[in-house]
Amino acid sequence: MSVIKMVSLAVLGVLVLSDSIFAAPPDFQKDIQPLMTKYCVECHGASKPKSGVRLDSYDALIAKSRKQSVIPGDPDKSRLVMTMTGAAKLMPPKKFTPRPTTEEIDLIKEWIKAGTKNYS
Ligand code: HEC
Known part of the structure; x- marks a missing residue:
């Protein structure tokens, strides 16, 4: 393997690594809240939330509760x-649309995995 090829492979490797290390984890306000608003808040807002579960703010979302637990680090x-x-019991309820996509659920998982950040 030529030296140039080796060097360029090394540079590429560093670029790929730094990208995954320094990419900011998802942020509540920017990434997560819009999804809650789109799919959940209609039934889980401030006024008469179903099952008493509120998903309309950061504090509500991370509040410790048997029903809606978010466990930082463990999606x-x-x-x-x-x-x-x-x-668990499917949400939004079965016949209700729209439903979150796999990518959107993955983003929420990523947010929880990274420790439920709220930078804003
Ligand atoms: C169309 C209304 C509606 C929407 C939209 C909706 N929910 Fe619900 N949710 C309910 C109802 C009704 C219950 C109570 C269900 C029951 O206890 O049978 C409930 C209960 C829950 C519970 C408690 C479940 C339990 O095990 O007791 C959680 C957590 C929850 N919802 C999360 C969500 C999330 C997350 C979303 C959005 C992705 C969402 N819901 C969207 C109607 C809704």
Whole structure:
């Protein structure tokens, strides 16, 4: 392998690595709140929230509760995610549209995994 080729491969490797290390994790206000507003807040807002579950603010979302737990670092055990994937009672309820896409659910998982950041 030529030196030039080796150097360019090394540079490429650093670029790829730094991209994944320095990419900012999802942010509540920018990335997560719009999804809640789009799919959940109609039934889980401030006024008569279904099941008492409120999803209309950061504090409400991370509030510790048996029903809606978000466990920072552990998306698969977070009920917020489990309802969306169907691992718990499916949300939004079955016949209700629109539904969050797989990519959107992945973004929420990513947000929880990174520790539920709220930079804004
Ligand atoms: C069309 C109305 C509606 C929408 C939209 C909706 N929900 Fe619900 N949600 C309900 C109702 C009704 C219940 C109570 C269900 C029950 O206890 O049978 C509920 C209950 C829940 C619970 C408690 C479940 C439990 O195990 O007790 C969670 C968590 C939840 N919803 C999350 C969400 C999330 C996340 C979204 C958006 C992705 C969402 N919901 C969208 C109507 C809705």
